[in-house]
Amino acid sequence: HVAQELASQPDCWQVAAGMADGLAHRLPAAGERIAVVGCGTSYFMAQAYAALREGSGQGETDAFAASEFPAGRPYDRVVALSRSGTTTEVLGLLGKIGDTTRRTVVIGDPDTPMAAMADDTIVLEFADEKSVVQTRFATSALTLLRAHLGLHTDAVVEDAQVALAEPLPTGLVECSQFTFLGQGWSVGLANEAALKMREAALAWTEAYPAMEYRHGPISISTRSTATWMLGEAPSGLMDEVHATGARWVAGGLDPLAELVRVQRLALAIANARGLDPDRPRHLTRSVIL
Ligand code: F1P
Incomplete structure (x- = not known):
């Protein structure tokens, strides 16, 4: 499933972006103080959205793993991202927050407990997935939120098409450790x-804010490390990584399209290692306690 779902991302992003104006009344207005929450992939999309919204001057935006939400903070709204609509920590949090905070959920399935608890429900059924490993739901949810901020363009979709069509950089599948950097x-x-x-x-991977990588993590870098920068690199960093013997990967694509390239690499490595990416170890489609 995941290979097919991954490949449908450009189409899904176009649909998601096209929904933003019509859904504006259910999404955070400029000036609202909001928290964005999720678990796993959904938490990482929350981190990306929070940085975009704060950066665009639309209002204070904090991202939390749902399990780490600080009780008692006076947010105008909590935006929960969850493909399944059933994840335990998100449900627990939505049940805990006071009535003066608006609950907005972006989910893949309308018939879920999360939908029943929300003031605003945004369902991205077209991007829902059969896979355990999330790809298009998460990136479509982020694209919708990004479009609502006025930060999505057709060029992002074109970049995703390039990310799907171009061969992966050679030699990466053989690397033993991968470090992803962002800003x-x-x-x-x-x-x-x-x-x-x-x-x-099942690869050994780490991720850091790009400049943080220099403050210790770079110590583990070897010739069989691949260091992959998503988005523009701080000047000088590539040279420092090269000096360790590691492989440096960067592309001129939009960072969300670069993520599609990484998703493809993950499948290529799974394939090379004889793993079935539709059956990840110790993981279920919805993680419930
Ligand atoms: C999030 C999550 C994913 C993980 C796997 C299981 O759930 O933990 O991060 O990759 O797919 O679910 P959800 O709240 O978005 O359904």
């Missing part, structure tokens, strides 16, 4: 890239 909103995408590689390929 600003692409820090969340770097975290998600690393998670995809773990889930689908």
Whole structure:
């Protein structure tokens, strides 16, 4: 399933972006103080959205893993992202927050407990997935939110098409360790890239804000490390990574399209290692306690 779902992302992003204006009344207005929450992939999309919204001057925006939401903070709204609509920590949090905070959920399935608890429900049924490993639901949810901020363009969809069509850089499948770096909103995408590689390929991956990588993590870099920058690299960083003998990967694509390239790499590595990316180890489609 995941290979087919991954390939449908350009089409899904176009649909998601096209929905933004019509759904504006259910999404955070400029000036609202909001928290965005989720688990796993959905948390990393929340991180990316929070950085985009804050950066666009639309209002204070914090991202939390749903399990780490600080009780008692006076947010105008909590936006929960969840493909399944059933994840335990998100449900627990929505049940806990006071009535002065608006509950907005972006989910894949309308017939779920999360939908019943929300003041605003946005259902992206077209992007729902059969896979355990999330690809298009998460990136479509982020695209909708990004379009609502006025930060989505057709060029992003074109970049995703390029990411699907171009061959992957050679030699990456053989690397033994992968580090993903981001800056600003692409820090969340770097975290998600690393998670995809773990889930689908059981690969040893790490993720950092690009400049943080220099403060210790670079110590583990070797000739069989691949260091992949999502988005524009800080000047000088590539040279520092090259000096460790590691492979440096960067592309000129939109960081969300770069994530599609990483998703493809994860499947290629799974394939090379004889793993079935539709059956990730120790993981279920919806993680419930
Ligand atoms: C999120 C999540 C994913 C993970 C797997 C299981 O759930 O934990 O991050 O990759 O797909 O679900 P959800 O709340 O978005 O359904």
